[in-house]
Amino acid sequence: MLLIRCPYCGDRAEIEFANGGEAHIARPADPMTQTDEEWAQYLYMRDNPKGLIAERWRHAHGCNRFFNALRDTRTDRFVTTYEMGQPRPEIDAAAAAEAAR
């Protein structure tokens, strides 16, 4: 069971969380101006990288807040978690290598 650092509650077991899929995909401000292609892109297309992913989690059985996390999909190692609304943090090579280990 993963150990996930909620930015508000600290380290908690994965069982308290719900994954919310890829992060930093903003809902278009005016969806009706989107072409069908653009809308489909927003709605369905996700990166699914082998490596670092920025993803959303909700502390569903805790403080009930959504937050973002950087996780390496190969190792399940978290680099960091951060509050909603903050930009994806820049990760130095050493931290990325550590996450990939």
Place this chain on the structure above:
Amino acid sequence: MSDTMQLARSGFTLATAADRRRFVLQARPGTLDAAARALGLAEAPAMLATASGGAVTALRLGPQEILLLLDPAGAGDSLAALRTGLDAVAHSLVEVSDRQVGLDLSGALVEPALASLTSIDVALPAFPVGMATRTLLGKADGVLWRTGPEQFRLEIWRSFAPYISGLLDEAARDAAF
């Protein structure tokens, strides 16, 4: 129904807590501080902490969420003060007195019994007196609040009470071995 529950084992007792009026107060963090002052507290408790004063106990369950437990006798005054203090400030105050029930747990086996239900470390250094948080108790949500070295209060939704107390009863039985 769960309105009154009572369990006793060696090293573990469970009893329905004294009745409280309960409110979920949600607002921006600054507003929560203002609310705390209106209720006679110095400031809103920090995340996972509690603050008490007069008829009021406040449990900080989320950055924008406080669970208020009010002594029924002083609840009217507290609510009036709160409404005055938050007049024209965006917030949400919703009564949940009947949504949940309080269970008081005590005894030397409370820690191991709880450790059967929650993945949180409930040892005293990791979960000190006064700490409160929502967590998963078995398969049901609940608020866990440490009220003493060997005392915890659970605030759980009404319909989960038989399940959670049933689990605790078995866990306390097992913890003796």
Place this chain on the structure above:
Amino acid sequence: MSQAFRVPGRGRVDSARTVSFTFDGRRFQGLAGDTLASALLANGHHLMGRSFKYHRPRGAVSAGSDEPNALVAVGSGPALQTPNLRATQVELYEGLAAVSQNRFPCLQFDFGAVNTLAAPLLPAGFYYKTFMWPRGFWDKVYEPVIRRAAGLGVAPTAPDPDHYAFQYAHCDVLVAGAGPAGLAAALAAGRSGARVILADETAEAGGSLLSDRTSRIDGRPAALWVADILAELAALPNVRVLTRCTAFNYGPHNMVALNQRLTEHLADPAPGMPRERLWQVRAKEVVLAAGALERPLVFEGNDRPGVMLASAARTYLNRYGVACGKRAVIVTADDSAYRVALDLHDAGVTVTAIADLRPAPDSALVRAAQGAGLTVLPGTTIQRAHGSTRVHSVELARLLPDGSVGRGQRWRTDLVLMSGGYTPSVHLFSQSRGKLVFDEELGVYVPGEPADRTRSSGACRGVYRLADVLADGAAAGAAAAAAAGLAAVQAPSWSVDVADEPGRGGYVGALPRRGKGLLAMAFVDFQNDVTAKDVKLAVREGFQSIEHIKRYTTTGMATDQGKMSNVNALGIAADALGRPVEKVGLTTFRPPFTPVTFGAFASHARGDLFDPDRRTPIDSWARAHGAVFEDVSLWRRARYFPRGSEDMEAAVRRECLAVRGGVGIFDASTLGKIEIVGPDAATFMNRMYVNAWTKLGVGKCRYGLMCRENGFVYDDGVVGRIAQDRFHVTTTTGGAPGVLAMMEDYLQTEWPELDVWLTSTTEEWAVIALQGPKAREVLAPLVDGLDISAGALPHMSLAEGTIGGVPMRLFRVSFTGELGFEINVPARHGRAVWEAIWDAGQAAGITPYGTETMHVLRAEKGYIIVGQETDGTATPDDAGCGWAVSKAKADFVGKRSLALPAMQAPDRKQLVGLLTEAPWEVLEEGAQLVARPDEAIPMRTLGHVSSSYFSATLGRSIALAMVAGGRAREGETLYVPMEGRTIAVTVTKPVFYDVEGARLNV
């Protein structure tokens, strides 16, 4: 022959306490402290089981959890017999009853053993190749026969009467294994003040030291040193020592699962004692001290009872006081077997010969053996062990300088001890994703760079000399504590006065043999009956990857997970492939390390505590009034209230007519409720729901429909506006958590600027639905003067007030099509208010009804149920709710998707009604609809029946269906193909009763 092989004065068993037990019904005696295996061996009884495929007679080959052969069933009866336990781990207690497995009629003589004669016909892959044809024979003939013939124990058939404990635990340092390295690590970490858990799978901490009569630590015998360390650990309040507790799974982020056996060793466990406890331990740091396993040698007849690991014989002798035979032949590639030879010699066992595979073994230990007069044969291998249910002789042969094998010589023996060197136990390390590296010098895989916060110490990383093991364990324990944040302390150190160097030799693969040995069976995997030839055959047939070879031959796939066999299988495969071992790679180590009972995994989650069983405040009344219940998500809901001998059909007809003709009362408390509060509440509602909310007045209600962003219906429910900034939202019973989560998602991640907050109030309110033309006359006198007349409280409005002094939110809403009210009161008052209404309604013939009647009444009106009419691919328009979708709003969740061309295609499945020709014919829900009854198969289905009932009100059946282009088909005849017949139906509007809604607005 009572314990004839017991060696007086040896072992840690209690010679004063005799213990009686039975094996296959025969009575035996052992001593307190014995395992089943050691007690049987003390009685000279080696035969303990029959093998999986060939039914070969087998005895214990090891003395621990790596035992592949001696699997037994313990206990009796359909619930209490536990199969597949390793006799080497089953602790003896008075009255223990064990039976052998996979034999008929008995262990000594087993019909299935003819499989051995047929062995040349049963190579690897035999089943895959042979039973392909005819296809239909597999299920009915081949598989049942094969399953009966091949197998392990029999699973219990009755419910498990035991219970199992479960516990999360948190520590700074978890030490897995309490041998010398683990004890040293635990002490080093414990002295620093770290929270330490030390777990060992055996009954007694000490590991190899309990079998060591030679080594002295700080001048004390090893066993006494163990006692000293355990005493100090016991005195440290921050250290917990768990014995009979196996670390079986190393999960992500240092979560390690332990299985602790609490009652299995007790004749008479205390009442209420759990049988096992599953621990989920989150450790800041882990120290693995899992030790090493001795490797067997692969030669013909290596599975004969009486052929054992050398270290096992030492353990039986020194820990249990049992000589495994009278005349031993030892075959080894490692020095450690010489220590075994000396111990046996010392105990009076004749050591006939020590055949050493190495050409010129030379060390202090070898010289000591020679000095004791033992015959050492350098450069000698074993060709074959002879015997059936017990080995009686072996053939030893010289290994010639050219690599060939010389002529064999027969040696009489009743005990063959083999040592192929040691394999570090890297299972847990590998489960933790750590990379293994091949150690050239030792010729085995050892832990490399760890992936998690873990340290391997001692033999499990190839450190074997006792002095080194202790130092390694202490260093690991101290380092782990420091890494966990504790202040560094000096690691303890000890002096050891024995210089044995075990584990420096070794042999991997099958032993060389003279001649082709076409019929020779040299076992690699004892438990799955895989021979060296099987592995070679797999390579010949083209398998290159060790993972494929494993699956084709099943080597390493038995319950022991190949603890003994994997490295030898790898060696044989590497040899056949012509590649070095380290180029072939290892198969994956999978949890569990040893089998774990299902009961331990289930722990408390069984019976009433499997899931929360949620009940409403009115549940007790329903029970008292004979309700039949159904589960709806986690809730228990009253389905109908039968009177007398009524069945469901009769009860539902009566309840339906009572509501339409008078008044019915229904417990709607399980409806999800969310209070949405804040200055931006209406804005938020506008974005979340397809409906428009801005103009909904305070005190008014509206049916709300919610889509997901993909445009498909997600949930629905009535919403009331309590105040300008406060909405009382209801959801479906099962949908409540999902709706709240989706709302929070949008609020927190897309529109955090909105000043609005959500609170679940599902359980705050008990909800009593009062429905029917007489509802008002029943309710009016109870509501403390509140005006609920049609003028003051019209359909789709709400009022706050009191009922008998209890605060109330009163909704004038209907899910039946009749005049209706939903009375919301605080949950604690739910039953009292219900009873007050019940009493007041007696004169009007008030009738309680359940979910089944609710379903019929709403279907008569064509009201959908989300999840029944809709399935996650229906738009609001498909479901007949296009009217609810606001045209004026610029945006709401799902709006853009609804504008996609495909969402407006005329042939989308749409909600319609169906009427059968025969009024009594009730269609089956889920039945498919086709255009023509004689269409060729496969027919093109146009849709399906989503709801179907008999309507007592209409005196005929009705159905709702989702049909392609359905609304344009009104009046058409479609067909429902059923088994043996086809039912014609007419497509209608989906509203069957009071189409204009006159009964609502009264």
